Amino acid sequence: MEKPNQTSLLVEFILLGLSAHPKLEKMFFVLILLTYLVILLGNGVLIVVTILDSRLHTPMYFFLGNLSFLDICYTTSSVPLVLDGFLTPQKTISFSACAIQMFLSFSMAGTECVLLGMMAFDRYVAICNPLRYPVLMSRRLCCLLAGAAWVLCLLKSVTETVIAMRLPFCGHQVVSHFTCEILAVLKLACADTSISEAFLLVGAILLLPVPLAFICLSYTLILATTLRVPSAAGRRKAFSTCSAHLAVVMLFYSTVIFMYMKPKSKEARVSDEVFTVLYAVVTPMLNPIIYSLRNKEVKEAARKVWGRMQASR
Template sequence: MELVNRTEISEFFLKGFSGHPALEHLLFPLCSTMYLVTLLGNTAIVAVSILDVRLHTPMYFFLGNLSILDICYTSTFVPLMLVHLLSAQKTISFIGCAIQMCLSLATGSTECLLLAIMAYDRYLAICRPLRYPVLMSPRLCLLLVATAWVLCLVKSVTETVIAMRLPFCGHHVVSHFTCEILAVLKLACSDTSVSEAFLLVGAILLLPIPLAFICLSYTLILATVLRVPSAAGRRKAFSTCSAHLAVVMLFYGTVIFMYMKPKSKETRISDEAFTVLYAVVTPMLNPVIYSLRNKEVKEAARKVWGRSWTSK
């Protein structure tokens, strides 16, 4: 019977903002612009960090990976969301929904770990400057990033398989603009406790624990910076770290609101608005925050831009 109930669903209807036509007309140009800025800004950071040898350091290696994650994350659902904002046919196939769910979970989860890795990198660079080149070797950088990607992919595949194997008994209207796992679980007509338990464990491992690690790292960084006798040295350290802290607060604040708040059966419009905030706005702001607050990135961008025009 469970198999029959499951095969009744061949596609899902993504309700999204369909009950608010005026909001859809407003969101399309806004989200299109933000997605374009996200692609251009993050691609520029990746290109600059590769082309300028002065940026071949652990900090910019991690920043480049963060930019790649932002591009992948937003691309899992924003293009389809833009199509649905202009169309009355807001459907996605069962397989497409599962793939979208898995990829968005994997990239979002990896970003949580990567932000913690970046905090650790800043801690070593500021608090252990003499041993930093040895402690944060290229091999360790690759190992940290690869481990984060692999662990989060395995976690996301497991959560997706458990969620999509549940019987939906013909319920196919997802009260969201993407196949967000919490919204899909609300359609299940059987016990979802196993899936919810996996999500809770994952949320604890990827939200409060990395956030506590980040807070500890920056507490130690602050204590070290305040002991620096040079005012210029303190300003440089604060400038480097403030960009990362701004990204951390924006990303973790909105994600914790979504995944650690009490669950309700009905999805409110505020939930979708917060999803837009952390899933569309944050990836757009990341390159802006890092480039505006980072003198090295701006100088490297000018150098690469000037070289490209000279070659023409």
């Protein structure tokens, strides 16, 4: 008799989260809820402003708008699930819902890695080659770059999710994480996961060290150019902007690299959950603040949009 597929018998997973620390669940629920609301508000305002104000229809704000939309989708794919887990004693998720959540979170994270690299290139061209900027960063090229990032990362995530979820789990269903994070789910597999891990490693190399090296090179050239600026005030402004941008980039990349390029272990670690929160929740909250809401153009555009909304009432 043919042995039944053990994966097909598994209809749901149990998300362990902070079940062992019930007192921490209430505190984390409030913190993550407030952070999620800030993410929705900050990124939502940026999207609306960049659409309604024609002066912000430039490549820089086009990429920023994409980043804001991506951050909203990224956090929405996982944060409601995390919040629900803090409130309900039965922390279960169906097999299919787990696969969908894994796919969405993974594809959004990959797209953000690529998009941050594109944004660094845009700033390099704008500052180091200002005369050629309108030609090099045409609207058509920006749309092609952003579209390619979304499509390629979606296809990559589909492949990795299908390979991971087709593994036999032999009834193992307790995921030691807040969400269906792919590494946490792979630890439950009762078969060889080397193929899935190989795909994850190749993807991590393409989406982490490569874009990060490109970002560092771009900002190094930008800083070299700003050092030649005669105005001390101009140099301070450039250094302040670049350091703020790099701080957010380093926070995002360092936590993701720690998660996906460290030696694999079958044992669940609290640090895995902490680092996931850092790159999945904290960074999307900081992005609109660091990249745009400190920007005078964005603040002026937001005031004008708000004024028009008030006048139309």
